[in-house]
Amino acid sequence: MSEQRAAEFSESDGLAVVRLNRPALTREVKEELLAALSGAAASTTARAVLLLGSDKAFCVGQDLAEHARTLQEGAGGALNTVREHYNPIVLALESIQVPVVVGIGGACVGAGMGFALAGDVRVAARRAKFGTAFTGIGLASDSGLASRLVASLGQARAMELMLLGTLFGADRALELGLVTEVVDDDAWEKRARELAATLAAGPTAAFVAAKREVRSAAEGGRPLAELLEEEADLQQQLGETADHAGAVDAFVNKRTPTFTGR
Incomplete structure (x- = not known):
C-alpha cells in the first residue's frame, strides 16, 4: 500500500479538491501543498475549488520541530521558507479565479489561518480553534495574514489578534466574520462539499x-x-x-x- 501524500489534488464534475493531510507544515508538506494548489489553479475545467484539512486540524502552521533543527544550521536558511514556500502557496491560492471553499475541521492557526482567509467561503466545525500564533514564538506574521485580518476586521481588531495571539473558537470566528458558517463537528466536510458543489454548478x-x-x-x-x-x-x-x-x-x-x- 502506498503512503498517503501530505497534500492531494483531485478533480471531478467541475470541482477541484485540495486536501492537506498533515496539519504541521514541514518542507515536504509545503512543497506538496503548493503542487496541489498549482494544479487547481491551472485547471481549465474546475468551476470551484474545495480546500480541506484533516478531521482534527486544518493547518497549524510551521512544523516547529523541523524549524528548530533548521535554525541550528543558521537562521537565514530557516526563515527563507517564507519566500520559498509560504509566499508561493498564498499566491497560488490568490491566482485561483473560481470560487474557493475552505473546510475547517479543527485547529486553524498561524500560516494555516492565512491560507484559510485566502479562500472565499469558510465552513468551520464547532470545535475549530483559531489564532495568529506568530508573536508567541517571537515572529510577525507571514502568508498574508495581517493584510487579510485588516481587510476583514479593520486595524484595531487585527492588531488585537496579532499582538495577543489568543486562541478563539469557531463561534467567535463567525461573530468576527472570519468564517461563513459554523456547523456540528461531524458535518463540516459535508457542508463544505455541498457549498463547493453548488458553486461548481453555478454561473x-x-x-x-x-x-x-x-x-x-x-x-x-x-x-x-x-x-x-x-x-x-x-x-x-x-x-x-x-x-x-x-x-x-x-x-x-x-x-x-x-x-x-x-
Whole structure:
C-alpha cells in the first residue's frame, strides 16, 4: 500500500479538491501543498475549488520541530521558507479565479489561518480553534495574514489578534466574520462539499467577475469612476454568455436555470 501524500489534488464534475493531510507544515508538506494548489489553479475545467484539512486540524502552521533543527544550521536558511514556500502557496491560492471553499475541521492557526482567509467561503466545525500564533514564538506574521485580518476586521481588531495571539473558537470566528458558517463537528466536510458543489454548478463566469470586483474594491485607492467602468466592462462580457441568456429565459418562463459555465 502506498503512503498517503501530505497534500492531494483531485478533480471531478467541475470541482477541484485540495486536501492537506498533515496539519504541521514541514518542507515536504509545503512543497506538496503548493503542487496541489498549482494544479487547481491551472485547471481549465474546475468551476470551484474545495480546500480541506484533516478531521482534527486544518493547518497549524510551521512544523516547529523541523524549524528548530533548521535554525541550528543558521537562521537565514530557516526563515527563507517564507519566500520559498509560504509566499508561493498564498499566491497560488490568490491566482485561483473560481470560487474557493475552505473546510475547517479543527485547529486553524498561524500560516494555516492565512491560507484559510485566502479562500472565499469558510465552513468551520464547532470545535475549530483559531489564532495568529506568530508573536508567541517571537515572529510577525507571514502568508498574508495581517493584510487579510485588516481587510476583514479593520486595524484595531487585527492588531488585537496579532499582538495577543489568543486562541478563539469557531463561534467567535463567525461573530468576527472570519468564517461563513459554523456547523456540528461531524458535518463540516459535508457542508463544505455541498457549498463547493453548488458553486461548481453555478454561473462560473459571473463568479469569476464577482471575485474580481470584490478584490478591486478591497484594494482601495481606486477612483469610483474606474471601478464603475470595470463593472460596465464585466457586465458587457457576462451579458454575452449562454448562462446569462439561459437564466433570463428561465426567469421569464418560471423555470430553474441550469448553468453550464459558458
